Amino acid sequence: MTDAQPLPEYTLIRSDRRSLELRVLTDQRLEIRAPRRTAQSDIDDFLRSRLSWLARTRARLAQRAAPLTLPLAHGARHPLLGQPVQLHILTGARRAPFLLGDRLQIQLPTPDEASIGRALDDWYRHQARTAFNAEIDRQFPFYAARGHARPTLRIKRMKSRWGSLSTRGYINLNLALIQLPRPCLEYVVAHELCHLEHMDHGPGFHRLMDQRMPDWRARKALLNRLPVIA
Template sequence: MGFWDWLGGKSESKGGGARKKKGDKTPQSLHFPPLPHLQITLEYKKIKHIILKIKSFNTLSISAPFGVGISEIESVLYKREQWIRTKLLAFPQKVGERYCNGGEIFHLGESYKVSFSPSHRASIKLNEGEIRVEARSEGEIEAVVQKWQRGEAKRVFEEVLGEWERELEVQISHLSIKKMASRWGSCNPKKGYINLNLSLIKMPKRLIEYVALHEMIHFFHYYHDKNFYAMMSQKMPNWKERELELREWKRRIG
């Protein structure tokens, strides 16, 4: 897949990417790799310049003159990436999970619609875009889902921490998974303890990797000094991008 994922469109790479003919006003859905969760629509209009407009905390609309190629739009997005990130973070709207039939939950960066079925035995099954929840009543959906999320968090967090243990040649003695209001993680380097926020299981794995690495580097550098950030950059060169995305996800999950 190239820079853009065109939905319902046909790519024409000649001349700098797909172009729209005058008169075709069908909006296109696009994908921008540096901000994978961002929903982008492109519409061609009788205007002179490319216009970007933030519609919500995760939605961007692009208006472009007829005849402008995708490569030109790509260039504008990269040039204004920091502006886009700043505007997204400033947008007041939040979206939280809804634990009800037809509601929505997030798991490892994906959104799932809740499909509830009454049953005396609680269970969870993930399908594409859907989480099937069986419980005695709809009021028990939240408890069943959160118990499942905690089990998933233990599995994924231990896997990620294990990878960093091998990379950093250090050993963790204890992992705690907690609900934390203001922190994504914490640690006790002397005892080898790591605490991670349960809500991280809702986010893409790359953000769990970032938080885990951040806490484990404290085993080597207690303070957020130049040595700490030098090691962060050595082990994860794009850690600043992941940090920004983490903030955006906090706004998304509410």
């Protein structure tokens, strides 16, 4: 088959999956995930069918602000659900970080950048587990009434997506959501829970989103505009 338009370059990852998936990573590189035995011509056809989606996605990514790097040092401000908390670094026996007003106390025997980074990451994961589960519980009764089982939360650092819902009963949410304003978290949870009823992004999915969260488009725009923290 000849086609005038050359296909963009991508990294191919084959695995025990059942369907093809195209991902645009935050650095704009492409990744195609494919079942082990998919023919190269089928992969090319798939990519060709996704070119207009790809152009839209790349345009959207180009609008996003560059990732922010925040200092891991005393006095630096880091966001929790869009609100700044100020790092208060202490030297002493290791303690679990805790929030006092808007100050996050981090006490470590040797508070260097690496150990502050690890303590902060643990703290974010802890905060994320509580906040994400609370948000799922807040939105879930609608789906429980329709006979769905509550998906189990898994928190991941993801490069190309904010969340996903697996057919095996998991809702995967990007750890970075704990840093963004709460409307972003609420939107991603609403989106993923909608997939309990509609696995694709067809008209039925959008009707349910409009019903569950009438301002979801504004929240999605906010989510796509904000910088993430590197």
